[in-house]
Amino acid sequence: MRFTTTVSLIALSIATPVLAQDNQSTADEVVEDEIIDEENVIVVRAERLRGQLDVEQAPIVEYDAEDIKAFGAGSIADVIAQLEPATGSARGRGGGGRPIFLINGVRVGSFREFQSYPPEAIEKVEVFPEEVAQRFGFSPDRRVVNFILKNNYSSREIEVEYEQPDRGGYSSNEQEFTLLRIADGGRINLNLEASDTSLLTESERDLVLITGQQSDVATDPDPLAFRSLIADSKSYQAEANYAKAFIDSGSSISLNLTANRDESLSLSGIDSVALTAPDGSSAFRTFHAGNPLTRDRRTNSIATSGSFNQPLGEFQLTATYDAGWSDTRTLVQRRAETQALVDAAAAGTLAIDGPIPVQPDTGRDRADSTLWNASTLATLQGQPLYLPGGEVSMTLDLGYDWDRIESADTRTDIGTRLTRGDLSGGASVVVPITSRREGFLDAVGTISLNGQIGFNHLSDFGTLYDWTLGVTWEPFDNLTLTASRIWREVAPGLSALGDPIIREFNVPVFDFATGDSVLADVVTGGNPALVAETQADWKFSANWELPFWERARLQIDYAVNSSDNVTLTGPAFTSAFEAAFPDRVTRDEANRLIAVDRRPVSLFETRAKTLSFGFNVGGQIGSPPPEQEGGRGEGDRGAPARAAPSGQGRPGAGGPGGGPGGGMFAMNPERMAEIRERFCATPEGQAPDLTGLPEQMLERLKGPDGTIPPERIQMLRDRFCSEDAAQRAEDFRRMREMICAEPPQLDNLPPEVLARLRNEAGEVDPDKLAQMRERICAAPASRAAGGGGQQRGGSTGGGGAGAFFGGRNNADTRPRYFLSVNHTIALENEILLAENGPLFDQLDGFTIAGGAIPRNVSRLEGGLFFQGYGIRLSGNYIGEATVRGSGLPGSSDLFYGDLATFDVRLFANVGEVLKRDDEWMQDLRLSLRADNIFDARRRVEDESGLVPLAFQPDRIDPTGRYLGIELRKLF
Numbered sequence: 016m017r018f019t020t021t022v023s024l025i026a027l028s029i030a031t032p033v034l035a036q037d038n039q040s041t042a043d044e045v046v047e048d049e050i051i052d053e054e055n056v057i058v059v060r061a062e063r064l065r066g067q068l069d070v071e072q073a074p075i076v077e078y079d080a081e082d083i084k085a086f087g088a089g090s091i092a093d094v095i096a097q098l099e100p101a102t103g104s105a106r107g108r109g110g111g112g113r114p115i116f117l118i119n120g121v122r123v124g125s126f127r128e129f130q131s132y133p134p135e136a137i138e139k140v141e142v143f144p145e146e147v148a149q150r151f152g153f154s155p156d157r158r159v160v161n162f163i164l165k166n167n168y169s170s171r172e173i174e175v176e177y178e179q180p181d182r183g184g185y186s187s188n189e190q191e192f193t194l195l196r197i198a199d200g201g202r203i204n205l206n207l208e209a210s211d212t213s214l215l216t217e218s219e220r221d222l223v224l225i226t227g228q229q230s231d232v233a234t235d236p237d238p239l240a241f242r243s244l245i246a247d248s249k250s251y252q253a254e255a256n257y258a259k260a261f262i263d264s265g266s267s268i269s270l271n272l273t274a275n276r277d278e279s280l281s282l283s284g285i286d287s288v289a290l291t292a293p294d295g296s297s298a299f300r301t302f303h304a305g306n307p308l309t310r311d312r313r314t315n316s317i318a319t320s321g322s323f324n325q326p327l328g329e330f331q332l333t334a335t336y337d338a339g340w341s342d343t344r345t346l347v348q349r350r351a352e353t354q355a356l357v358d359a360a361a362a363g364t365l366a367i368d369g370p371i372p373v374q375p376d377t378g379r380d381r382a383d384s385t386l387w388n389a390s391t392l393a394t395l396q397g398q399p400l401y402l403p404g405g406e407v408s409m410t411l412d413l414g415y416d417w418d419r420i421e422s423a424d425t426r427t428d429i430g431t432r433l434t435r436g437d438l439s440g441g442a443s444v445v446v447p448i449t450s451r452r453e454g455f456l457d458a459v460g461t462i463s464l465n466g467q468i469g470f471n472h473l474s475d476f477g478t479l480y481d482w483t484l485g486v487t488w489e490p491f492d493n494l495t496l497t498a499s500r501i502w503r504e505v506a507p508g509l510s511a512l513g514d515p516i517i518r519e520f521n522v523p524v525f526d527f528a529t530g531d532s533v534l535a536d537v538v539t540g541g542n543p544a545l546v547a548e549t550q551a552d553w554k555f556s557a558n559w560e561l562p563f564w565e566r567a568r569l570q571i572d573y574a575v576n577s578s579d580n581v582t583l584t585g586p587a588f589t590s591a592f593e594a595a596f597p598d599r600v601t602r603d604e605a606n607r608l609i610a611v612d613r614r615p616v617s618l619f620e621t622r623a624k625t626l627s628f629g630f631n632v633g634g635q636i637g638s639p640p641p642e643q644e645g646g647r648g649e650g651d652r653g654a655p656a657r658a659a660p661s662g663q664g665r666p667g668a669g670g671p672g673g674g675p676g677g678g679m680f681a682m683n684p685e686r687m688a689e690i691r692e693r694f695c696a697t698p699e700g701q702a703p704d705l706t707g708l709p710e711q712m713l714e715r716l717k718g719p720d721g722t723i724p725p726e727r728i729q730m731l732r733d734r735f736c737s738e739d740a741a742q743r744a745e746d747f748r749r750m751r752e753m754i755c756a757e758p759p760q761l762d763n764l765p766p767e768v769l770a771r772l773r774n775e776a777g778e779v780d781p782d783k784l785a786q787m788r789e790r791i792c793a794a795p796a797s798r799a800a801g802g803g804g805q806q807r808g809g810s811t812g813g814g815g816a817g818a819f820f821g822g823r824n825n826a827d828t829r830p831r832y833f834l835s836v837n838h839t840i841a842l843e844n845e846i847l848l849a850e851n852g853p854l855f856d857q858l859d860g861f862t863i864a865g866g867a868i869p870r871n872v873s874r875l876e877g878g879l880f881f882q883g884y885g886i887r888l889s890g891n892y893i894g895e896a897t898v899r900g901s902g903l904p905g906s907s908d909l910f911y912g913d914l915a916t917f918d919v920r921l922f923a924n925v926g927e928v929l930k931r932d933d934e935w936m937q938d939l940r941l942s943l944r945a946d947n948i949f950d951a952r953r954r955v956e957d958e959s960g961l962v963p964l965a966f967q968p969d970r971i972d973p974t975g976r977y978l979g980i981e982l983r984k985l986f
Contacts, residue, residue, distance in 0.1 A: 065717055066119030066163040067139070070147050071445065071463045071487045073495040073558045075158070075570050076101045076631035076835060077141045080165070083134050085633075085831050085880035087887050087922040087942060089174055089983055090193070091162065092130040094140065097887070098160070100837035100874040101142045105572030105627045106156045106501070106554055115148050117161040118258075121267075122151050122394070124320030124335040128256050128271040129162065131193050131206035133172055133985065139163040144556060144570075146485055146497055149443040149467045151333075152394040152412030155483055155499060155554075166713060168197040170938075171986040178944070178979030185215035185245050187979075200260035200267075200722060208252045215245035216282065220969035225523050225532050238285050241307045242521070244973035246281040260722040263702065266325040267722055275316045283308040284521040284534070286350050308348045308520050311379075316341035326724070330397030338389040345382040345517060382424045382515040390416040392439075403455040404447030404463070412469070414439045422515035422541070431541065433513040434474070435506075441469025441481075451489070460490035471506075476547050479504035493560035501552040507545040507582040511615045516540035518610075525965040526608045527590040527900045530907040530957060532965035536610040545617055549579045570629035581618040583864055588613065590901040591861040595848050618863070619849050624842040633833035695736040702728060755792035759784065830881040838873045860897035860908065867896035867911040883927030889918040893953070900958075907957040909966070914953040918946040938985035946977035 068074075076098070088094045095102065095114075102114045116126050123129065143159040151159070172193040179186035189210040196203045218239035258269035285307055318339035325332045392414035398406035416437040423430035445465045449456035467483040485499035521534040553575040561567040586592055586599075588611045593600045601610040697703040702725070705713065716723045716731070750768070753760040761769065761779060772787065774780040844857040846864065855861040857868045871894035878887040892915045900906035921943045926936035952975065955966035962968075969975075 066121075066161070068117075068120055068141060068143065068147070068159075068161055070143065070150065071447075071461070071465075071489070071495075072144050072146055072497060073489075073560065073568070075142045075144060075558065075568065075629060076633075077139065078633055078833060079139045080135075080137060081831055082633045082833055083137050083140065085833055085878040085885055085887075086134060087878065087880075087885045087920055087940075088134045089172075089191075089981070090130065091132045091134060091137070092126075094134050094137070095130075095160070097876045097878075097889070098140070098142060098835070100835040100876055101570075101629060101631055102158050102160055103837065103874075104145055104157055105556070105570075105625075105629075105839075106145055106552060106574050106576075108156060108550075108552075108576060114142075114158045114160045115151055115153055117151070117159065118269075119163055120161055121324055122322065122333050122335060123269060124322045125271060125318070125337045127254060127273050127318065128258075128269055128320060128322075129204070131191075131208075131254065132164075132195055132204060133170055133193060135170065135985065136164055136168045136195060136197060137162055138165045144497065144558070145554070146465060146487070146499060149465060149483065150396065150408065150410050150445070152392055152410060152414070152441070152443075154469070154481060154503060155467070155485070155501060164197060164202075166197070166717075168195065170195055172983065173986075174981065174983045176979060176981040178977060180974050181950075181976040181978055184219040184973070185213040187212040200262065200717070202256065202258040202269075204254075204256040206252070206254045208250075210250045212245065212248045214243055214247035214280070214282075215973055216240050217242040217244060217970075220244065220973050222967055222969055223964055225534055225964045236285065241282050241285045243282040244970070246279040248277070248279040250278075251276045260717075262705070262723045262728075263725065264325070265722045265724050266323065268321065268323050270321040271319060273318045275314070275318075277312075277314045279312045281310045281312075283310060283348075283519060286348075308350070309346070309379075310348075310519065311346040312343065314341060314343045324722075327395070328397075329399060330395050332393065332395055334391070334393040336389070336391045339387075341386045343384045343386075345384075345515075346379040347382070347517065347519070348379050350520070380425045382422070382517050384420065384422045384515050386510075387419040388417065390414065402447055403453065404450040404461075405453050405455075407447070408445040410443045412439070412441050412443075418509050420509045420513045422513055424515045424517070426518070427516065431513040431515070431543075433509050433543075435509055436474040438472040439469065441467060443467035443483075451492070460488060462489075463487045471504075473506050476506040479506060479547060493562060495556075495558040497554075497556045497558075499552075499554045501550070501554065503550045505548045505550060507548070507615070508584075510541065511582055511584050512541050512543050512545055514539070514541035516614070523965040523970065524588060524608060524611060525909065525963050527898070527906055527909075528593070528608070528903060529606065529905050530900070530963075532963045533608050535608050538610065538612045538614060540614050542615045545582050545615055546580045548581050551577045564632060566634045567630070567632035570627075570631070572625075572627045572629075574623075574625050574627075576621070576623040576625075578621045579619070581621045582615055583618055584615045585865075586613055586616055586863055587866050589862050589866075589898055590906065591855050591899065592863045594901070595853075595855070595863055618846055620847040621864075622843060622845045622847075625839055626842055627837060627839040629835075629837045631835045633831075635829040635831050637829045639829065691736070694732050697732070703732065751791055754788055759788070828882060830879060832877070832879045834875075834877040836873070836875045838871070841868065841870045841872075844868060860899035862898055867898050867909070869894035869896040869911070869913075883924040885920075885922045885924075887920040887922075889920075891916050907959070909963070910956050910958075912954040912956075914951060916947045916951050917949060918944070919948050920944045934986075935984075940983045942981040942983065944977075944979040944981070946979075947972075947975060950976040 083094060086094055086097050088097060113126060116123060116129075118129060140163070141161040143161070145155040145158055147159045148155050148157050170193075172191070172195075174189075174191040174193075176189040177186065178188070187210065189208070191206070191208045193207075194203070194205040216239065218237055222239060224238065252273065252275045254271065254273040256269070256271050258267065260267040316339060318337070320335070320337040322333065322335040324334075392412060395411045396409070398408055400407040416439070417435070418437075419432070419434045421430065421432045443466065445463055447453075448462040448464060449459055451457040451461045463486070465483070465485045465487065467481075469481045471479045471481075473479065481501075481503040483499060483501045485497060488496045490496070517539050519537045519539070522537040523532060524535045524537070525532050555573045557569075557571045559569045559571075561569060586596070588600070596616060599612040599614075599616075600608070601612075603609055694703045705723070705728075713723070716727050750764065753764055761772070761784075769779070772779050772783045774783075841858060844864075846855040846857060847853075848855070855863055857864060858870060860867075862868055871892070873890070873892035875888070875890035877889075878885065893913060895913045896911040898909040898911070900908045923941050925939040925941060926932055929936060931937070952968035952972050954968070955962060955971070957963055964970075
């Protein structure tokens with residue numbers, strides 16, 4: 016007796032689209048691309064999850080759901096923080112802002128739409144280099160992070176946290192509630208959060224009074240008690256998110272609404288007046304007038320964002336918007352009216368060695384700033400042309416940004432109101448030249464060219480242009496090389512142009528001209544005289560998947576940056592800054608520093624070169640259990656196998672479907688018959704009821720935007736209801752009975768199946784037979800007939816996809832780890848103030864653009880998770896640096912020592928540790944944290960080896976070692 020085993024339903028249910036963002040293949044193409052018919056035996060490779068990206072550049076790092084458990088994170092925002100070594104841009108321009116975020120391979124309106132999601136909702140996360148940003152309508156200066164979410168997930172989360180330095184002084188607490196439900200192509204999320212940080216003053220740390228703080232009057236209060244190191248602050252946030260995919264049209268939408276209120280109160284010392292005796296013998300003796308100088312800041316904001324996705328023939332349309340309003344009010348205590356005291360002292364009617372009368376409160380100055388912003392971006396992405404090397408990918412983008420800033424200050428008579436409209440457009444294209452995958456000139460590897468051109472028409476700056484050219488070469492499967500040339504014109508932001516002018520009193524400043532630490536006024540705000548910047552960059556990268564270390568990648572980036580008319584938004588006060596902009600520094604007749612104006616400035620030209628190294632690895636320690644050996648990996652560019660999370664039945668991994676033969680799956684026949692009956696009973700032209708369809712089948716039917724194209728449903732219906740469908744189901748049922756019998760009845764199995772069970776000697780291999788029986792026979796019929804269960808708190812129910820395919824919940828209990836390290840070397844950093852000079856070498860200490868600029872900076876994130884316990888280690892290293900003095904008598908260079916800090920987080924899943932699965936113990940996590948565990952402080956010395964008062968360790972870092980405890984519960 017002979018029968019076929021070509022069960023097309025199984026093949027369809029586990030096959031995945033090759034492209035995530037480019038979901039343009041028909042349903043038949045999806046199946047044919049990934050299913051190999053070997054003499055009537057269907058073999059499914061299933062090498063990609065729905066929503067994964069298929070691009071020319073290899074990912075820098077990727078983690079699955081089990082890896083993310085080792086993070087011990089509380090939200091996706093926490094996951095992003097731990098991915099920072101890999102997500103920071105290597106273009107050499109300070110990171111380029113936030114990465115570009117995708118959900119299931121599709122661009123979203125803003126990070127707010129999913130930042131509060133619990134990490135348990137993540138199936139996988141991928142990080143890609145800057146060049147991939149062009150596919151989504153952005154310039155290649157930001158990396159791309161793609162989150163692939165679980166198809167069915169529901170949780171409610173409560174999180175409370177308390178933190179403080181080990182020496183006390185102040186504390187912080189935070190409370191958060193999050194609700195998330197992912198089901199039936201929709202997502203609903205609600206997040207409420209409140210935090211509070213208390214005040215820390217200089218008197219609570221071991222600080223020495225800076226010149227200008229001392230009083231000659233014994234009855235005056237301690238000025239250190241009226242200067243804050245940490246402001247008293249409160250923050251409240253509420254956000255709601257909604258997303259929905261529509262099966263009939265293939266479209267999807269998402270919406271976000273977020274409201275914030277932030278409050279802070281800081282102290283700038285006590286009001287004072289300097290008096291001089293009539294004979295001049297007591298010049299500049301300082302007396303406190305008694306009024307504390309406060310800075311009260313309050314910000315209210317509302318923001319909304321959303322997205323819309325729609326297939327348009329061979330293209331995918333994605334449209335997003337992001338809009339917001341914020342209002343900031345700053346109240347600064349006025350100084351007392353002390354001129355009368357000065358006149359009295361000069362006339363000899365006021366004793367300068369006696370107390371100064373406390374002056375009445377003269378009120379507060381007020382600075383207001385209101386910001387409106389609205390941005391839209393529509394992209395059309397597809398593959399309009401096929402070449403011998405593969406498909407040409409094209410992206411067209413069109414957007415409009417509108418910004419307005421209104422600012423006013425009671426110390427000035429004229430307010431500021433600036434409005435900017437920015438119409439942008441562009442096109443990018445990726446052209447395959449050769450291809451190892453397609454077998455076209457594959458001897459030279461895979462080569463593709465990418466190009467991008469765009470414009471920005473600004474209402475206040477005219478039309479600005481940008482373009483990019485690049486090449487990607489993959490000479491081997493595990494090595495990707497890229498080179499890019501980037502040219503852009505960039506306008507300064509409205510805040511840099513129109514922020515209100517704020518004068519902050521009594522700021523500790525080191526005066527490089529005299530070598531003294533003094534209290535000076537610091538002015539911040541906008542500068543309307545700024546001009547547009549021109550950027551011209553080169554970037555070269557190499558991404559190597561190490562052949563001797565599983566899942567390990569080494570990323571090397573070299574960037575060369577050159578810019579004209581550079582906007583410097585936060586210049587540092589140094590001797591180089593004073594030499595370059597002497598009108599920004601105010602001194603008295605005795606050369607004593609009085610004030611520094613740190614509003615934005617324009618630099619003629621800047622030049623920089625950086626070299627960065629990134630190493631990322633993750634996986635499990637030890638050999639896998641026997642039942643999980645021999646499986647294929649997730650298909651991530653040929654990566655070795657990794658065990659599937661318990662109950663998830665991930666295709667292509669170990670466990671169900673991960674065994675020999677590349678993943679031949681078995682389906683419970685009773686369940687298969689029930690699904691077939693439902694589909695075939697639905698009238699032609701109507702969509703069948705998909706409620707209760709197994710999770711993994713739904714997952715494979717969906718496109719990258721979460722919708723199920725009608726043509727895929729029709730194809731599945733055709734396969735279910737064809738004339739030979741019943742015969743195929745019956746054939747499979749009989750084959751299952753033979754394999755699952757005791758003992759197995761192998762004589763009547765098809766030769767193709769028997770061939771897969773035989774070893775090299777031609778005999779039936781007991782291990783192969785046991786693995787096939789495990790996949791087909793292990794699950795009880797009642798359980799195998801169940802639908803896809805909904806996941807909660809990172810767990811799966813007994814009716815999950817793994818059970819549906821006859822799998823068994825064999826959790827891999829090996830320790831799991833991850834490690835991400837990035838090191839950046841600054842090779843050159845120069846500023847040219849004019850065409851013929853002067854030239855400032857910032858690496859040699861002549862800094863203008865910031866404080867001390869080190870040559871070496873490193874960042875580390877690592878973690879280990881084992882049987883409910885976890886540890887996470889974060890590290891930061893800043894190398895030595897120098898800031899030069901003026902070279903005049905009395906001036907001094909400053910020498911910054913290197914600094915290495917380490918943060919440790921210990922956490923335990925209480926239910927797992929105590930082996931308790933009751934409602935309160937399950938998904939309950941206790942975390943302990945210790946930031947800067949070695950209490951390291953950066954030491955800053957002058958030429959004499961002394962620490963200037965403005966750089967006292969407790970002034971630079973008043974927190975030091977920071978301890979916290981967190982309790983998190985998922986329901």
